Structure formats: structure tokens, C-alpha cells
Amino acid sequence: MVQINDNFTKLSDSYLFTEIARRLKAYTASNPDAPIIRMGIGDVTLPLPDACIKAMHKAVDEMSQKDTFRGYGPEQGYEFLQDKIRQFDFKSHGVDINNDEIFISDGAKSDTGNITDILGNNVIAVTDPVYPVYVDTNVMSGRNIVRMPTTKSNDFVPELPKEKVDVIYLCYPNNPTGTTLTKEQLKVFVDYAIRNKSLILFDAAYEAFITESNVPHSIYEIDGAKQVAIEFRSYSKTAGFTGTRCSYTVVPKECRYRRQCTKFNGTPYIIQRAAEATYSEEGQLQVRQLIDYYLLNAKIIRESLSAKGFEVFGGINSPYIWLKTPDGDSWAFFDYLLKEKNIVSTPGAGFGASGEGYLRLTAFNTKEKTIEAMDRI
């Protein structure tokens, strides 16, 4: 008789965004004309950069002709894209990464999830609040999870865990808090990992939003990080690829876990050409415009809420604003914003116990709706 991995039964039934959708549906059912503004889920709203559109039309045409048709591509991704990544995303920040250390895939969610396949029975550390996928994928594998509270009381800088941990997830700029670590603060974790032979899984999905100079763009800017860290990047928020799907993972040669990292999916040729186009002169400019548009929204949210007496964090190097809720109850404030202001947000408690008393707003809506939402509050 087939046995099911019983760790699956430990997954909490109500996934955060499912519960939000449920409450939204219940509200709009009785209030069908409510002018809802969505600032909850982290999905983008602007269309793809024109450079990507052109690149995809060209790639589609190539797929229509026998001489230029592409079948199975290299599993790690095409070299044309690895070349650009190496040069633009790392070399430009003083980091040397080789093409064969870059694994192109279809989304940071899959990558951070699939990487857990290579792990044994390790103790995992995550920040609290945290992106739920890190926790769920390890719960599925039955691993113990240690939480590092990240709140106003420690200036959103997690402390090293007291117990020894084997694997540490770090996401900076952070989802959900929108806060960052400086190079010095990140170095504390790299040094810990070297000392304890731990592995750092560094999610840099929001790297493109960094505006301040002492915020590292890659963990490999920290000495020694190549020995202990795997880094994840995504085009989802950088170039609006949430529905187009492209990401990559860097596994440096120095990192001794490298040989096991082969369970990555191939990514469509057409999509890899679109990702490549984000690095052309035209593409770089257009991506910058996208990011600046969302960063302006973040600034509008941050300044508007501050002026109204709210305590806000993030939103400077990030599309996320982390707001202290007036009465300390995340879900109550979520309901208030939904029902009284018709604004959909994400309650901080959904990201972990230390997220209670906070709320996440995203800067991914249009400028017009962002301004309207701020006027309503």
C-alpha cells in the first residue's frame, strides 16, 4: 500500500494568501461595487519592457524555422544569458562568478523549494516574519525550524540563533519587511556559517530595488561568502516576469554542495531570450524605469503614512512597506483596511509570530491607485 510522506499533513491548512482571498471574496460578495485597491499580493502591474517583447517576437520566429528552431537546451540555461548575468549582475559589483556556477530556472519559488531536496536532516533557521515558502518546503521534509525574530526592537536585524543551525535562509532586501542589512550586518551571518560549516540560502529577489550604497547587492560581496552561500535571483519583480517566469541560482564552485545541485528545470528558450534582453542598453533603461515607478509608489506610501502618524519601515530599497498597526492586531487592521477603506493588504501575523502587530503593503499597484489608497487612509 502506498505510503504518503506524512510531513505533508503538518502543513497548515490555511495558506496566508488563501485566507486573504477568502476574506476578500466574502466582503466583495456583499459589497460588489466596493472600489477595491489591491496592495496585498506582490504581483506587478506594468507590462513587460519593450526590449523583452522584441526579443520574444524574434525568438518565436526562430522557433518557426527549421534552421533556427531550438529543441532541448542546456539544462543549466543558455550561455547567452549566463554571460549577461555574470557581467551585469555580479562583475559590475566587483564579484567574479563563472557561467557554470549559474543555473537558470523558472522562478525563485521553485528554486528555493527544490534546493531542499539536497539537504539532509538539518536544523533550519529563518527570520520571523518570513516568506512562507521557506518554512513550508522544510516542514514537508520534516526538518526542525528555528526562528530569528526581526522586529522594531532589534531594528529589523536578526540575531544569530542561540542553538547551532545548519542552514540559514536570508532574504534581503527583505520580504515582507522591506528592510535591508548592511555589509557589516550580513558579514556576521557569513562568519557564523564559515565557523559552523553552515549553508546560507540567500534570496536576492528584490535586489533591483536597492537605492542605498551600503546595501550589498549580492551576498558574494562579503568575504568568504562563496564558500557557504547559494544565492537566488529572479526577473519577476525586476522586469515584471511574474507571469513570464525566469530566475536563476548561483552555486559557487567553492561551495562544497555544488555537485548535488542538478535538479533544476530547463527554462523555455523564448523566455531566456526575454531575460537576456533586460541587459541590453534599451532593456536596462526600461527595467530602470519599471523599478523607479514602483519605488516612487513605495515613497508615496511611506511618506503619506508617516505624515499621518503611522510608523513605517522598508520601502527605500524595496517595493514593500512594513507598517506598525495602531492596535497591534494584524488581522483586525487588515479587516479594517478592507472593509472601511477597501484596501487589500497582507497581515504581518501571516508571516510568523513576530509579524503580529505589523502589516505589509506593496508598491506594485499603479501610481494613480496608490495615491488614491493613501488619500483614503
Next chain:
Amino acid sequence: MVQINDNFTKLSDSYLFTEIARRLKAYTASNPDAPIIRMGIGDVTLPLPDACIKAMHKAVDEMSQKDTFRGYGPEQGYEFLQDKIRQFDFKSHGVDINNDEIFISDGAKSDTGNITDILGNNVIAVTDPVYPVYVDTNVMSGRNIVRMPTTKSNDFVPELPKEKVDVIYLCYPNNPTGTTLTKEQLKVFVDYAIRNKSLILFDAAYEAFITESNVPHSIYEIDGAKQVAIEFRSYSKTAGFTGTRCSYTVVPKECRYRRQCTKFNGTPYIIQRAAEATYSEEGQLQVRQLIDYYLLNAKIIRESLSAKGFEVFGGINSPYIWLKTPDGDSWAFFDYLLKEKNIVSTPGAGFGASGEGYLRLTAFNTKEKTIEAMDRI
């Protein structure tokens, strides 16, 4: 200190296609002008159907406009594609499948691999010879594997395993042998699974190549299969999507493992539109032309080798021809074909012990090269 899943170390170092590539490279290094014809790896050579090209251009244009741009799509896939799958791939064969039982993904390799996440410590049965991915993904998870020999001596119909098994992989039309099971033969496995509460993972990636009427297109044509079987389909060989990446998995409601099956990736909107286009009137015709082209190649190989006194199997409902090697040594005959005839094939021994003495040829090359290869032998 981080522990690595030590089952990874049990994976055999020399993956079949890596070894083939190594031998090919060594040969062409000393014989750079050899007119090599590739009939080894199962990659397609014809361009995408025009209906898919048109659908992708349209979808790319949609991604360029704010009003038609698509961000995150439904994780299980878009309903426009599920609708077509339900109607064309199942209803037309008398099988009722609901949209919410269809999970769209990026390739049967990922799907058959990822499904092992949901399994506990089961005993797995595979045919021998077998597609190596089924074995490797279970070795990674430390599961015991029972092999069901499938050779000329049992007419390529595997016998039920003597020991009790929990999960059975079946791929029909088969890779690598190109042979099929009739409904009656497949029913034996479905009945076994019902009796023993086992799970069947049915890989129907080559379904489009079926030409004979008593060969089931879906395992769900067998009574009771919905309780015990998950079915995998792919557009790779059907519509030339090896570099475009789209597939789907069917997990019927009756199959009690359903709730765990949520670790699927989103697939790009543009690619799902391309897959949808294979079901339009134009698309159906073009896909049929693709399949017929490869099936004609298969016929040429089969008839030509038969006429020359070789014993051949498959190639009627499949793009694969399974050839009995004259002296019983797969790798020796592989080397002979490579060095004396400049033809790349796949030695049967690479698919399992029972594949020794056989060799796989694929029908995915051009008609001209297929004829030339046959002239050389």
C-alpha cells in the same frame, strides 16, 4: 554543520547520455569530418506548428500592453488550456476529467520527478529497460526499486512483481522499447493497484504516436484507474515543445493522494497559449503532420532494418525503434554504428540490465537523414 541528503551519493556518476556524448566527442575529435547522423537522444527537429507561432506572437503582444498584461497566473494553469485538454485529450476518448484535476507544468521530467516528494518510504516498481529519471529520482529519496523485465521473451509485456510494491511506473507507448500494452494488458496493472492500494504513475508522453485501435490513449480508459493512477502528458514530442516546455499531470479526485499534489510550477502564459493553439483546427492538423512525419521515419527504420534481417520492435505506435543487436552486446553495437556507420544511437543496456542486447533508434531526425542512415547499415 549542514548535512547533505546522502542518497545523492548513490546516483551513478555516468548518466547514460553523458557517456554517449563522451564517446561521440572522442570519435569526432579524431574524425572531424565524419558525416554523423544523430538517432540517439529523443529530441525533435521540425519547427513549431504555425498555429503555436501565431498564438505566441499574440500572447507576447498582450504582455506588452497594460490592459492585457498577465502577472502571476493560476498555479495549476490557465482554464483556457485545461478546457482544451479535457475536451480533446480525454473526452474524445470517452474519459471524463475535470479542469481542477489537470495541473499544467513545464515538462514531464519535472513532473515525474517532483511527484516523488509526496511519497513516503515505498517500494517502487519500474520496467527494465526504463527511462532513467524514474529510477534516479527515487534513488535520491532512498527508496527500494523492484524491476520488471520487459524483453522479447515476454513479448515486452511486464509481469506483475512477485513482491508487493506500492508504486508502479508505467510508460506507454514505451520509452525506450517503443512497444505498447493493450487495454487488457494494462488492466492487469490497474486491478493489481486497486487490490493492493498501490499507486500507478502513468507516463503517456508518446500518446500522440498511437496508430492502432486497441492501444489505450489514457490509463483512465481502464475501469477503476481513476482511483489509483496519476497520468503525465507532454507537448514535447506531440508538438515539438522540447525547447518550449509544457506538460501536464492529471490527478483524479478519486485518487486519494490528490490533496498533496501542490508542488507544481507555474508555466509561462505565453507558453500556455502556444499549447492551447495545438488544439485549434489549424493546430490539430499541423500537429498531425508533425507526428506523421516522425511516424513515417519510424516506418522507414523498421522496414529497412527488418529487410536487412534485424529483429526490430516498436516504431508503430511510437517514435522509438528497439533493435535486437546481432551479437548481444549493446555498447559494442553502439560503438560499431558510431565508428563504422557514423550513426549515433542509444545502447539498450543504458536503460537497465534487461536492455542489454538491444539498441534504441529514434525517428526524430529528418526524413533525408533517416533514409541515409538506413542506406549506410
